[in-house]
Each structure stands twice: as C-alpha cells, then as structure tokens.
Amino acid sequence: xxxxxxxxxxxxxxxxxxxxxxxxxxxxxxxxxxxxxxxxxxxxxxxxxxxxxxxxxxxxxxxxxxxxxxxxxxxxxxxxxxxxxxxxxxxxxxxxxxxxxxxxxxxxxxxxxxxxxxxxxxxxxxxxxxxxxxxxxxxxxxxxxxxxxxxxxxxxxxxxxxxxxxxxxxxxxxxxxxxxxxxxxxxxxxxxxxxxxxxxxxxxxxxxxxxxxxxxxxxxxxxxxxxxxxxxxxxxxxxxxxxxxxxxxxxxxxxxxxxxxxxxxxxxxxxxxxxxxxxxxxxxxxxxxxxxxxxxxxxxxxxxxxxxxxxxxxxxxxxxxxxxxxxxxxxxxxxxxxxxxxxxxxxxxxxxxxxxxxxxxxxxxxxxxxxxxxxxxxxxxxxxxxxxxxxxxxxxxxxxxxxxxxxxxxxxxxxxxxxxxxxxxxxxxxxxxxxxxxxxxxxxxx
Amino acid sequence: xxxxxxxxxxxxxxxxxxxxxxxxxxxxxxxxxxxxxxxxxxxxxxxxxxxxxxxxxxxxxxxxxxxxxxxxxxxxxxxxxxxxxxxxxxxxxxxxxxxxxxxxxxxxxxxxxxxxxxxxxxxxxxxxxxxxxxxxxxxxxxxxxxxxxxxxxxxxxxxxxxxxxxxxxxxxxxxxxxxxxxxxxxxxxxxxxxxxxxxxxxxxxxxxxxxxxxxxxxxxxxxxxxxxxxxxxxxxxxxxxxxxxxxxxxxxxxxxxxxxxxxxxxxxxxxxxxxxxxxxxxxxxxxxxxxxxxxxxxxxxxxxxxxxxxxxxxxxxxxxxxxxxxxxxxxxxxxxxxxxxxxxxxxxxxxxxxxxxxxxxxxxxxxxxxxxxxxxxxxxxxxxxxxxxxxxxxxxxxxxxxxxxxxxxxxxxxxxxxxxxxxxxxxxxxxxxxxxxxxxxxxxxx
Numbered sequence: 001x002x003x004x005x006x007x008x009x010x011x012x013x014x015x016x017x018x019x020x021x022x023x024x025x026x027x028x029x030x031x032x033x034x035x036x037x038x039x040x041x042x043x044x045x046x047x048x049x050x051x052x053x054x055x056x057x058x059x060x061x062x063x064x065x066x067x068x069x070x071x072x073x074x075x076x077x078x079x080x081x082x083x084x085x086x087x088x089x090x091x092x093x094x095x096x097x098x099x100x101x102x103x104x105x106x107x108x109x110x111x112x113x114x115x116x117x118x119x120x121x122x123x124x125x126x127x128x129x130x131x132x133x134x135x136x137x138x139x140x141x142x143x144x145x146x147x148x149x150x151x152x153x154x155x156x157x158x159x160x161x162x163x164x165x166x167x168x169x170x171x172x173x174x175x176x177x178x179x180x181x182x183x184x185x186x187x188x189x190x191x192x193x194x195x196x197x198x199x200x201x202x203x204x205x206x207x208x209x210x211x212x213x214x215x216x217x218x219x220x221x222x223x224x225x226x227x228x229x230x231x232x233x234x235x236x237x238x239x240x241x242x243x244x245x246x247x248x249x250x251x252x253x254x255x256x257x258x259x260x261x262x263x264x265x266x267x268x269x270x271x272x273x274x275x276x277x278x279x280x281x282x283x284x285x286x287x288x289x290x291x292x293x294x295x296x297x298x299x300x301x302x303x304x305x306x307x308x309x310x311x312x313x314x315x316x317x318x319x320x321x322x323x324x325x326x327x328x329x330x331x332x333x334x335x336x337x338x339x340x341x342x343x344x345x346x347x348x349x350x351x352x353x354x355x356x357x358x359x360x361x362x363x364x365x366x367x368x369x370x371x372x373x374x375x376x377x378x379x380x381x382x383x384x385x386x387x388x389x390x391x392x393x394x395x396x397x398x399x400x401x402x403x404x405x406x407x408x409x410x411x412x413x414x415x416x417x418x419x420x421x422x423x424x425x426x427x428x429x430x431x432x433x434x435x436x437x438x439x440x441x442x443x444x445x446x
Numbered sequence: 447x448x449x450x451x452x453x454x455x456x457x458x459x460x461x462x463x464x465x466x467x468x469x470x471x472x473x474x475x476x477x478x479x480x481x482x483x484x485x486x487x488x489x490x491x492x493x494x495x496x497x498x499x500x501x502x503x504x505x506x507x508x509x510x511x512x513x514x515x516x517x518x519x520x521x522x523x524x525x526x527x528x529x530x531x532x533x534x535x536x537x538x539x540x541x542x543x544x545x546x547x548x549x550x551x552x553x554x555x556x557x558x559x560x561x562x563x564x565x566x567x568x569x570x571x572x573x574x575x576x577x578x579x580x581x582x583x584x585x586x587x588x589x590x591x592x593x594x595x596x597x598x599x600x601x602x603x604x605x606x607x608x609x610x611x612x613x614x615x616x617x618x619x620x621x622x623x624x625x626x627x628x629x630x631x632x633x634x635x636x637x638x639x640x641x642x643x644x645x646x647x648x649x650x651x652x653x654x655x656x657x658x659x660x661x662x663x664x665x666x667x668x669x670x671x672x673x674x675x676x677x678x679x680x681x682x683x684x685x686x687x688x689x690x691x692x693x694x695x696x697x698x699x700x701x702x703x704x705x706x707x708x709x710x711x712x713x714x715x716x717x718x719x720x721x722x723x724x725x726x727x728x729x730x731x732x733x734x735x736x737x738x739x740x741x742x743x744x745x746x747x748x749x750x751x752x753x754x755x756x757x758x759x760x761x762x763x764x765x766x767x768x769x770x771x772x773x774x775x776x777x778x779x780x781x782x783x784x785x786x787x788x789x790x791x792x793x794x795x796x797x798x799x800x801x802x803x804x805x806x807x808x809x810x811x812x813x814x815x816x817x818x819x820x821x822x823x824x825x826x827x828x829x830x831x832x833x834x835x836x837x838x839x840x841x842x843x844x845x846x847x848x849x850x851x852x853x854x855x856x857x858x859x860x861x862x863x864x865x866x867x868x869x870x871x872x873x874x875x876x877x878x879x880x881x882x883x884x885x886x887x888x889x890x891x892x
Contacts, residue, residue, distance in 0.1 A: 422583035
C-alpha cells in the first residue's frame with residue numbers, strides 16, 4: 001500500500017480529518033497553488049449536528065453524509081485517501097497511515113475527538129456511544145430492537161430494563177437525543193406499538209454538574225431543563241455515573257437505574273496522533289497550538305478544531321469551545337495563512353467570532369444565544385443549520401439536500417424505523433484490511 | 447420471552463415471513479375475523495426486486511424497506527413479532543421461536559429462501575451474498591472499499607484483484623447486478639476516481655449453464671447476453687465455479703480469475719423449519735403443498751411463495767418459478783381459502799396466471815415477457831415495478847415512494863456512495879439476544 005499520489009512542483013498540504021475544520025481547509029485551498037491530500041477514516045463528511053436525528057429515526061444517514069469524492073468531483077490537485085494516521089515523524093515531514101506513508105510540506109490535524117470514558121474500560125465496552133453517523137445508526141437499531149423485545153418479554157424486570165433509556169451527559173448531544181427520543185415516545189410509539197402503554201417508557205438524562213448545557217448561559221440551561229421536563233424527560237443533575245452492571249447504571253451515591261439502553265455522551269477526548277511530543281499535548285488530549293494554529297515546536301505542523309487547544313485568544317484564555325464554528329473559522333484563517341506563508345506575507349492571528357450557539361429540544365423548541373440575544377423556535381434553528389451547511393456544500397447541493405431533509409423532518413420520514421445492518425461483507429473487508437496491514441512494510445520509526 | 451398476544455375468540459393465523467407472500471396474506475386477511483400474527487426476523491418488508499440498486503449505490507436501503515409496524519398502523523387484530531421460527535409441533539398447533547412459543551389455529555410458512563452454496567462451506571464463508579437489503583449494503587460497502595484500496599495499493603497483483611469483480615450466477619439477480627455495476631463503472635468512476643483508469647475495472651458474470659436467465663425464453667437470454675456484452679461485462683457461460691482460494695475464483699476446468707469481490711448469486715434453497723416431516727420436503731428444500739397450498743399431511747399448516755413447491759398446477763407440473771407474482775397470487779388465493787374454510791365453503795385450487803417476467807440490464811434496457819409478447823425499455827420496467835409495489839403499499843404511500851426513488855434513480859442519488867456501518871450497538875444487541883435465548887425456557891420438543 002502507498003499513497004500513490006504523484007509529486008508535482010506544488011507544495012503538498014495533508015489534511016487529516018474531513019470534519020468541519022478539515023473539509024473547510026481543503027475547500028479554501030482550492031486553486032491556491034497547493035496540492036491538497038485529504039485523509040479520513042470514512043469516505044464521507046458527516047454533518048454531526050444532526051446525528052441525533054439519525055439515532056431517533058428522524059432522518060436517514062445518507063441525508064447528512066456526503067462522500068468526499070462527490071464533494072471534490074472535478075477538482076484539480078485534490079486527492080482523497082481513505083485511511084487512518086498512525087504516527088508522525090516531524091523531522092522527516094512524514095506520516096505513517098494504515099495504507100502506507102506519505103510526505104508532506106504542511107500538515108493539518110483536524111481529526112476531532114472521540115468519546116471520553118474517563119478511563120473506565122468497562123463503561124467503554126458496554127455503553128452505546130453516539131459520536132458519529134455509524135454509532136447513531138447503532139443506537140437507532142438498539143432503541144428499536146429494545147422496543148420490540150419489550151413487547152414480548154414475559155419478565156417484568158427485563159421489561160423495565162428495556163423501557164428505561166438512560167442518557168449520561170447533559171451537553172448539547174445529551175439534551176438533543178433526550179428531546180428526540182421523547183418525541184419518538186409521543187408521536188411514534190402510540191402508532192407503531194398500539195399494544196404497549198407508552199407511559200411505561202422512561203427517558204433519563206443524567207448530568208454530573210448542576211446544570212445542563214454548561215457551555216451556554218444559565219438562562220439557556222434553565223430553559224432546556226424546563227423544556228425537557230415538560231416533555232417528560234427525567235433529568236437528574238449532580239449525579240455521577242460510575243459503572244454499569246447487571247443491566248443497571250450505578251451512581252457514586254449508591255443509586256441504580258435498570259436499563260438496557262445505556263447511552264454515553266458524557267464527554268470527549270481528542271484523537272491521539274502517535275509520536276506527537278507530549279509537550280505539545282494539553283487538556284483533554286488536545287494538541288496545543290499558537291495563535292496561527294501551529295503546533296508548538298514546529299513550523300509546518302498545524303491543528304484546528306476540536307482536536308486542538310489554543311489559549312492565545314484574549315477572549316478565550318482557557319481555549320475555545322469545541323464547536324463547529326471554531327473549526328470552520330480556524331480553517332479559513334489557516335488556509336489564508338498557508339497562502340501567506342508561501343507569499344512571504346505576514347500571518348493573521350486567529351480570533352474566534354462567536355456566531356452564537358444552539359441546542360434543540362425536540363422539533364419546535366430550541367435554546368439559542370447570539371451575543372446577548374436569546375432566541376428560540378424553529379426558524380432560528382433552521383437559520384443555524386443553513387449557516388453550518390453553507391460552507392460544506394456550496395450552493396448547488398444545498399437546496400436539494402435541505403429540501404430532502406426538511407421533508408423527512410416534517411413528515412417524520414415514511415419508512416425510517418428500520419433495524420438494519422450491513423451484513424457479512426464487513427467481516428470480509430476487515431479480514432482483507434488486517435491482511436493488508438500486515439504487509440505495510442517497514443515501520444517508519446525504526 | 448413470550449409472544450404476549452391476548453387470545454380472543456378469533457382464530458389465530460400465524461404468518462411466518464413478511465415478503466411478497468406473507469405480507470399479502472396478512473393484508474388480505476384484514477377485517478376477516480382472524481387474529482393475524484406476522485413473524486419476521488427483520489422489522490421491515492424488503493422490496494427485493496430493487497436490492498441490486500442498493501448494492502450499486504443507486505438507491506437507499508430505506509427507499510425499498512418498509513417497517514411492518516408502519517404498514518400495519520391502525521390495524522386491529524394484527525400483531526407483528528420480530529423473531530425467527532425454530533420448530534413446529536403440528537400435533538399441538540405450536541411453534542417455538544427465538545422469543546418463545548406460540549399457539550396457532552392456522553399457520554402459513556412464507557419464509558422464502560436463502561443463498562444456496564450447494565454444500566460448499568468454504569464458498570459460504572468467503573463469498574459475498576446478495577439475498578436481502580443487509581447483504582446488498584454489505585456488497586456496496588465492499589465494492590466501494592475495494593475501489594478506495596485499488597487507488598492506493600502499490601502491489602500490481604493486489605490491484606488486479608481489487609479491480610476484478612466476479613459475479614457467480616447468471617439468473618435475474620446476477621444479470622441485474624452486473625448491469626448496475628457496469629453503469630457505476632461508466633458514469634460514476636470517471637467522476638469520483640479521476641486518478642484511476644476505469645478501463646482497468648473488469649466485471650465478470652459466470653454462469654454454469656449455456657445461457658443467462660434460464661427461467662426466461664431463449665430470446666430473452668440472447669438479448670440480455672448481447673446487452674451485457676455491449677456494456678463491457680465479460681460473460682462466461684458453461685463455466686462452473688468450484689472454489690475461491692488466495693483471492694482467486696477457481697473453475698472446474700482449472701481456470702482462475704483473481705478477485706477480491708467474489709459475489710455469489712448462484713441459486714437459492716428454501717428456509718428450513720425444524721421438525722417439519724421430511725416427507726413434506728421436496729426439491730430445493732421446498733415444502734411440498736397441495737393445490738390449496740396446504741402442507742402434505744396437515745389440515746391447518748400452509749406454505750406459499752418461494753418456500754413451497756406445488757406440482758398440482760397443470761401448467762407447472764414441476765412447480766412454479768420462484769418469483770414474486772407466484773407468491774402474491776398464492777397469498778390471495780390462500781387468504782380466500784382460509785375464509786372459505788371458516789365459512790364451510792368449498793376451496794379454490796391455485797392456478798398461476800403468468801403476468802410476465804422481467805430482468806433489467808442497466809438503467810434503460812430490460813428484457814420482458816408477457817405471454818408471447820417480448821418487450822423492453824424503461825417504461826415497461828416502470829410498469830412492472832408499479833404492479834409489484836401496488837399490493838404491498840396501498841395507494842397512500844406508493845406515490846411518495848415512487849417519486850423518491852425515481853428521483854434518486856434519475857439523479858444517481860446525491861450522496862449515496864457511503865461506506866457505512868451501524869456500529870458497536872450491534873454487538874451489544876447480539877450479546878443481549880444470545881443471553882435472552884439461553885433463557886428461552888423448556889424445549890417444546892421434550
């Protein structure tokens with residue numbers, strides 16, 4: 001295996017990760033005189049703000065997943081490679097990946113974060129995560145399967161476990177999935193499961209801190225709490241989950257909640273890059289960068305988005321929030337700066353412009369903050385989505401896709417409540433890939 | 447676990463399998479005075495005539511999968527149960543399933559077929575099947591992954607393996623998937639993989655007999671062969687595959703074709719039901735039934751569709767073809783006969799009315815036969831689909847769904863070329879289900 005990319009007279013920028021940050025860097029560098037290589041472990045960009053709706057069977061995975069090769073059709077000097085980065089050798093401008101090694105002139109790490117289990121391996125093994133489209137599909141399958149089994153179990157204890165859904169983590173993801181499941185309970189269950197009393201389904205949202213949405217204002221926290229409680233979600237604050245045994249979530253105060261749907265959205269930790277000097281790693285495993293998103297100690301190694309931490313922005317001395325807008329804005333500044341470096345121009349330090357943040361609670365309620373303004377409602381939410389979709393998709397695709405999922409969103413889909421898996425070929429592929437990995441050739445660190 | 451269905455004064459019909467046959471029986475028995483219990487191992491009906499388009503990333507799984515609970519919303523005396531049948535105990539009117547046992551007054555086996563590997567366990571382990579939506583998704587993932595790897599492999603031999611696609615079986619499924627992949631090669635590859643010469647991709651279709659589509663006329667066989675060859679598919683007739691070793695398909699004449707995409711659509715065998723007397727099993731494991739689709743030796747046990755074989759129809763002394771129309775027509779006759787039994791009326795023997803058969807080769811070509819008439823073209827194909835969709839979906843959903851997939855079909859989708867899996871939660875569910883199965887309680891045969 002090898003990258004198999006022709007080296008031309010252009011400088012090569014490798015972008016690791018095709019999320020909001022990485023894809024925007026790649027897009028902004030179009031026709032810039034760079035050769036751009038985008039690496040991702042999936043072949044599609046995921047529009048993560050909507051994965052909670054995939055989990056609740058509100059929209060299809062394909063409505064929020066965009067193949068990189070489709071996005072980059074007709075683009076020159078652009079290469080997509082499906083692989084994972086293993087190791088960096090900065091002194092040789094080299095990375096090793098699951099498909100071989102590659103040289104770079106500049107490299108941008110934008111690989112984001114994964115679920116954080118705070119070292120609890122048992123929770124990691126048994127909890128259901130929801131950090132990407134695949135996991136959201138897995139969660140959907142689990143929720144629907146558990147409903148089917150709840151209908152037929154003869155064991156009252158098991159039935160209780162199957163009808164309790166416990167979401168650990170009261171950030172935006174937790175709030176949004178709790179709201180979406182509560183709407184599933186209200187609108188779908190009575191129609192699809194007339195034989196089941198939907199009042200027996202209980203949704204718990206557990207937060208260790210004393211409020212939900214700790215990244216937002218106290219007013220927004222209070223509003224989301226009120227909305228969720230009105231929708232029947234049992235929100236528990238100041239409760240710390242320490243384990244899961246015998247189908248029961250265990251709390252540090254000795255409390256227990258029986259459940260078969262133990263959903264973990266309690267925090268994130270940055271994706272690790274092998275051989276990255278430990279001096280460059282900050283809080284939450286995030287890569288420490290300067291005001292130009294340059295990794296400490298290197299000239300041509302950068303990191304943006306959730307994977308990095310930047311403490312040089314005067315308004316954010318403890319680092320920026322790990323949200324899409326930071327990644328998008330950093331991507332734009334960095335793309336400009338890469339061009340400036342080549343042109344021997346001075347660089348622009350990054351300053352985050354807070355365009356506001358938002359969390360939706362069900363279909364019609366949301367909490368939104370734009371500066372001092374507090375808003376809510378469906379239209380605000382739609383605007384927010386357009387703002388996020390725009391930089392990814394360009395004008396061409398946007399309308400078609402917006403139409404598609406607004407239609408699905410309004411009609412609650414016509415046939416989305418499928419418990420569906422891609423079968424067999426997965427194992428075959430995995431075996432083939434394992435096989436390929438054993439033939440990777442020399443380890444570049446040796 | 448138990449079926450958990452209240453027994454009322456109505457007689458209970460258990461229908462095993464929600465394909466064309468089973469779903470139509472269930473639908474035809476609406477408001478008939480029976481309590482209907484539909485069993486399937488998936489929670490959705492699969493519109494199988496279009497799965498080849500799922501495999502070639504032409505349409506989404508959700509466009510041809512319809513949740514049973516959605517179909518049956520608002521229906522009285524109807525129950526869906528997600529499980530598999532293990533065993534029948536006809537003398538006690540009882541079945542054992544993966545979620546417990548259930549009593550019936552009448553039972554209809556309509557569980558269809560699975561891939562037939564003709565006893566070759568190694569081929570079964572390594573080949574990629576395509577008999578249902580899950581497998582079609584798996585095949586899509588495999589095809590797209592292999593293209594990604596073909597771009598990057600440094601090994602010429604491996605590259606050849608990755609770019610050869612071998613389809614074993616020249617029936618309708620094989621012809622259709624070969625045509626669809628050849629269109630992928632023509633329309634998608636040059637756009638998505640500009641760095642790859644698509645002429646290096648070779649599609650082989652292997653058939654052991656001397657013609658394709660052996661269920662249709664010789665004219666249709668010849669036409670499909672001509673179409674496929676014009677589209678660049680390498681069709682090999684009179685070639686028998688006996689194995690697959692070291693990424694090579696092995697032929698009985700000693701020939702070999704290297705490939706990583708070894709697709710097996712070579713035949714089917716009926717789903718087995720435990721404890722069904724061997725005297726009731728005919729060719730291809732099909733359950734032998736009389737002219738009323740009654741299983742030989744029983745009064746209240748029936749089978750329809752691909753799972754059964756009926757040799758009493760004067761025009762079909764060797765049994766009917768295993769196609770959707772037979773299942774649909776048998777379902778209608780059987781539903782009428784079940785009502786007649788209850789009303790002490792005489793029964794109608796089943797006679798198959800051949801409405802024609804069809805196979806599509808790519809998007810615009812098809813071979814169709816209606817009686818003596820031979821047709822082809824897109825419109826005929828559309829008509830055929832409407833005929834098949836109508837009995838399943840009713841008028842309400844049909845237009846919306848037709849619109850959706852015609853749109854996707856014409857535009858080649860906007861974002862369907864995803865290599866996507868439902869993650870983690872699958873293993874969690876499977877562990878839970880295994881656990882549940884160990885608590886099934888007494889084995890009803892003891």
